[in-house]
Amino acid sequence: MRHTLSALLVNQPGVLAKVTTLFSGRGFNIESLSVAETLDPSISRMTIVTRGNSQVIEQVTKQLNKLVDVIKVVDLFDTDYVDREMILIKVTTEASSRAEILRIADIFRGKIVDVTPKSYTIEVTGDEGKIRAIITLLKPLGIKEVVRTGRVAISRGGKGICL
Amino acid sequence: MKKTGGQILLESLRLEGVDTIFGFPGGAVIDIYDALVGIPIRHILVRHEQAAVHAADGYARSSGKVGVCLVTSGPGATNTVTGIATAYMDSIPVVVFTGQVPTELIGNDAFQEADIIGITRPCTKHSYLVKDVKELAKTVKEAFYIAGTGRPGPVLVDLPKDVLADSTDFKYPENIEIKTYHPTYRGHRGQIKKAIKEILKAKQPIIYAGGGVISSDASHELTAFARALSIPVTTTLMGLGCFPGVDELSLGMLGMHGTYRANMAVTNCDTLIAVGARFDDRVTGKIDEFAPHAKTIHIDIDPTSISKNIRVDIPIVGDARDVLKKLNNLIKDEKVDWRGLHGEWLDQIAEWKSTYPLAYKQEDIIKPQYVVEKIYEITKGDVIISTEVGQNQMWTAQYYQFTQPRTFLTSGGLGTMGYGFPAAIGAQIAFPNKTVIDIAGDGSIQMNIQELATVAQYNLPVKIAILNNNFLGMVRQWQELFYKKVYSSTMLQMSPDFIKLAEAYGAVGLRATKPEEVIPTIEKALSIPRAVIMEFVVEQEEDVYPMVPAGAPLSEMLLV
Numbered sequence: 001m002r003h004t005l006s007a008l009l010v011n012q013p014g015v016l017a018k019v020t021t022l023f024s025g026r027g028f029n030i031e032s033l034s035v036a037e038t039l040d041p042s043i044s045r046m047t048i049v050t051r052g053n054s055q056v057i058e059q060v061t062k063q064l065n066k067l068v069d070v071i072k073v074v075d076l077f078d079t080d081y082v083d084r085e086m087i088l089i090k091v092t093t094e095a096s097s098r099a100e101i102l103r104i105a106d107i108f109r110g111k112i113v114d115v116t117p118k119s120y121t122i123e124v125t126g127d128e129g130k131i132r133a134i135i136t137l138l139k140p141l142g143i144k145e146v147v148r149t150g151r152v153a154i155s156r157g158g159k160g161i162c163l
Numbered sequence: 164m165k166k167t168g169g170q171i172l173l174e175s176l177r178l179e180g181v182d183t184i185f186g187f188p189g190g191a192v193i194d195i196y197d198a199l200v201g202i203p204i205r206h207i208l209v210r211h212e213q214a215a216v217h218a219a220d221g222y223a224r225s226s227g228k229v230g231v232c233l234v235t236s237g238p239g240a241t242n243t244v245t246g247i248a249t250a251y252m253d254s255i256p257v258v259v260f261t262g263q264v265p266t267e268l269i270g271n272d273a274f275q276e277a278d279i280i281g282i283t284r285p286c287t288k289h290s291y292l293v294k295d296v297k298e299l300a301k302t303v304k305e306a307f308y309i310a311g312t313g314r315p316g317p318v319l320v321d322l323p324k325d326v327l328a329d330s331t332d333f334k335y336p337e338n339i340e341i342k343t344y345h346p347t348y349r350g351h352r353g354q355i356k357k358a359i360k361e362i363l364k365a366k367q368p369i370i371y372a373g374g375g376v377i378s379s380d381a382s383h384e385l386t387a388f389a390r391a392l393s394i395p396v397t398t399t400l401m402g403l404g405c406f407p408g409v410d411e412l413s414l415g416m417l418g419m420h421g422t423y424r425a426n427m428a429v430t431n432c433d434t435l436i437a438v439g440a441r442f443d444d445r446v447t448g449k450i451d452e453f454a455p456h457a458k459t460i461h462i463d464i465d466p467t468s469i470s471k472n473i474r475v476d477i478p479i480v481g482d483a484r485d486v487l488k489k490l491n492n493l494i495k496d497e498k499v500d501w502r503g504l505h506g507e508w509l510d511q512i513a514e515w516k517s518t519y520p521l522a523y524k525q526e527d528i529i530k531p532q533y534v535v536e537k538i539y540e541i542t543k544g545d546v547i548i549s550t551e552v553g554q555n556q557m558w559t560a561q562y563y564q565f566t567q568p569r570t571f572l573t574s575g576g577l578g579t580m581g582y583g584f585p586a587a588i589g590a591q592i593a594f595p596n597k598t599v600i601d602i603a604g605d606g607s608i609q610m611n612i613q614e615l616a617t618v619a620q621y622n623l624p625v626k627i628a629i630l631n632n633n634f635l636g637m638v639r640q641w642q643e644l645f646y647k648k649v650y651s652s653t654m655l656q657m658s659p660d661f662i663k664l665a666e667a668y669g670a671v672g673l674r675a676t677k678p679e680e681v682i683p684t685i686e687k688a689l690s691i692p693r694a695v696i697m698e699f700v701v702e703q704e705e706d707v708y709p710m711v712p713a714g715a716p717l718s719e720m721l722l723v
Contacts, residue, residue: 014292017281055470059467063467068289068309068341069343
């Protein structure tokens with residue numbers, strides 16, 4: 001099963017290395033990982049997408065919690081949450097395909113963030129299904145390059161993860 | 164008044180109650196060694212940095228205090244890795260101070276630079292790179308706190324040379340608050356009550372006790388609990404000594420080389436009470452057939468140990484001593500004839516014990532088991548024993564009856580050959596008036612033999628008993644049993660003359676080649692107030708039994 005874990009960490013050098021060392025050393029898998037500072041600059045927030053049976057996920061969560069620099073870990077699996085990912089897609093264009101590419105970008109509420117006579121770079125934000133769908137549609141038209149942020153997630157409702 | 168980083172470090176150690184540092188100097192830590200002169204902290208100069216960590220570890224295991232080690236940057240630091248990993252696997256509180264190149268050179272491949280924080284990340288509980296002398300005192304305080312609390316473990320503090328030379332006002336923090344680190348000491352009352360309900364129903368319960376009982380100083384509580392409820396106790400290698408091995412409720416060690424009765428009792432029990440143990444593969448054998456009929460109660464301070472290898476019915480996260488105290492208090496009110504309730508079960512265990520006791524036959528050539536047994540009988544268990552790793556370790560675990568916690572020092576998790584001798588040095592420093600004996604093999608003793616010089620320099624009366632079978636015995640045993648007797652690279656075709664070697668280092672060497680020489684040799688060694696190597700020329704191809712082949716269920720023991 002795929003689980004999205006949200007973690008608050010002390011924001012200092014080496015902490016990311018601790019987390020990734022833990023995953024590689026114990027054979028846990030990371031499908032995506034994104035991390036950045038929170039409102040409090042001394043704390044950063046990490047979203048990890050990982051896969052495993054319930055016993056593995058329990059171990060991942062416990063092992064993360066055991067790291068001295070980890071403040072809190074929440075498995076979002078059983079909660080209602082919103083997740084998003086952003087993708088930048090560079091598409092090579094020809095005169096015949098430019099209109100079609102723009103139409104597709106529009107359908108996905110994508111933005112053209114860079115344009116040249118031979119390419120468009122499109123920014124799209126959405127959940128995983130949406131990202132997959134736009135890639136499928138643009139592929140035949142000539143994708144040159146994609147960059148994805150990895151998933152970020154937050155629980156629905158008024159409550160947040162607090163310290 | 165301003166103090167240098169080196170002075171601040173030593174002053175902090177003094178305030179932390181440190182009386183001994185095991186170390187080896189080098190360029191990056193000269194400032195500390197310079198400041199050490201005249202400070203009331205004893206520095207033990209080892210001959211290899213690996214031994215410094217093992218000695219600090221042996222000091223910690225035997226005394227219960229945090230062990231301290233100080234080495235230089237680069238190779239000094241990398242030489243500590245095996246020692247750190249050993250302490251990590253066995254949850255031993257050690258603080259390792261490593262020198263580092265000056266901060267502005269870090270990352271430049273400077274002379275004697277190693278990214279020791281990166282190298283040791285997977286085998287330390289926590290680590291620090293101190294970048295500012297103002298952070299030093301607080302870091303030392305945190306390092307000791309983290310090493311010694313919760314599930315103990317090694318903490319590394321990396322000290323760049325410029326930080327040690329820099330100076331600032333010194334104030335050692337009195338209190339500490341690490342907002343991300345709060346180990347759970349108190350067991351959950353509801354869970355403990357659930358456990359009691361289960362224990363009340365049990366007809367065939369056993370206690371499976373590990374090193375956690377020793378690190379939380381819970382031997383007294385565990386013994387009281389087991390005796391009050393007439394529940395037999397088996398211990399892991401790390402748990403030996405937490406329950407008196409001579410008690411009628413003692414089953415001895417379980418697992419790959421555990422006793423027949425212990426492994427049969429685990430396989431047939433209906434309730435397994437695990438305390439401070441982690442269901443290691445050497446303990447469980449085939450995991451699906453480990454305690455297959457049992458409800459499992461697991462008490463451990465580390466939540467990651469629970470349900471890691473085996474499904475647990477009633478987890479109790481907490482300090483072993485706290486939880487056992489609560490159990491003892493709550494169970495007092497139950498009016499149960501425990502002896503009667505478990506009578507049939509205890510009879511069954513007694514029967515297993517008499518069917519297949521631990522056994523060997525002493526014939527013309529000295530049997531290693533005989534040596535261990537005689538060491539036990541002569542010392543009456545009132546000494547500190549360390550071991551190396553392999554057959555010597557297993558025979559010691561089987562034939563020496565440990566009755567006190569913190570009297571058995573062995574590398575259980577990592578299985579580090581070369582651990583026993585430096586660990587014995589650490590224990591001897593912690594307990595100058597106690598007899599400390601390293602039971603070794605001819606292979607492993609050579610992995611840290613250079614420490615004979617340390618022993619000579621400080622007049623430490625450490626005793627070494629080498630069971631010399633001319634083989635790397637445990638590997639040879641596996642080759643004999645599972646690799647068609649192809650003894651590839653396990654015969655030690657050349658070992659030094661251990662008697663002359665002892666003498667070369669200013670120690671005493673004694674050799675026994677016949678069974679009747681064993682007792683006089685041990686007695687003589689114990690009467691000499693100096694370091695002694697006893698070499699016992701033993702049966703070359705003696706095996707350790709019982710043995711559960713790797714991956715087999717515990718009930719399938721090879722018995723002879």
